[in-house]
Amino acid sequence: QTTSKKMLRHVVLFKFKDSATPAQVKEVEEAFKALPKKIKEIKGLEWGTNNSPEGLSQGFTHVFFVTFENEAGREVYLPHPDHKAFGKVLGPYLDKVLVVDYWTQE
């Protein structure tokens, strides 16, 4: 998963409201998964749902792991209309979000 070239990772965690239905959560998952087709600055997207046995997830259930080539890519992504449209899908179902970005180091 690592390469010699440094990449900019964008790690997004979601916790959904208790009222969010499985269908609504799936709608959000599908909307996020569609973003790389719409925003070419997304160089990679990997995602999954928490299965840690450690009990340290603070309720977060979803991880979306996005890769940009550089900060310029992130600067296009964050205010991009398709990213904003995703936020409108997510918003009603979201309890909390956590975002950390980092340059890859080994």
Add this chain to the structure above:
Amino acid sequence: QTTSKKMLRHVVLFKFKDSATPAQVKEVEEAFKALPKKIKEIKGLEWGTNNSPEGLSQGFTHVFFVTFENEAGREVYLPHPDHKAFGKVLGPYLDKVLVVDYWTQE
């Protein structure tokens, strides 16, 4: 960064105490980076420090992104003596930790 084979990701976020010095933080970074040499079940380690402009990091500054081949690898890692020894290095400087694990999906 993605492969056709599913891998188990282990995402660890740290926030250090305000009292932790740069040298102490570096000691923790080095101790984590040494783990793959000691625990063969760690199939990949990537790490970095938060540079997100979004202000959604909840104070977390460090990301360690560990890859296991499967849950059996994680089961060896979590109670491994070298992992426990790392926890002893980390403990005095740690304010909070968040852990989420997921199977890779694209």
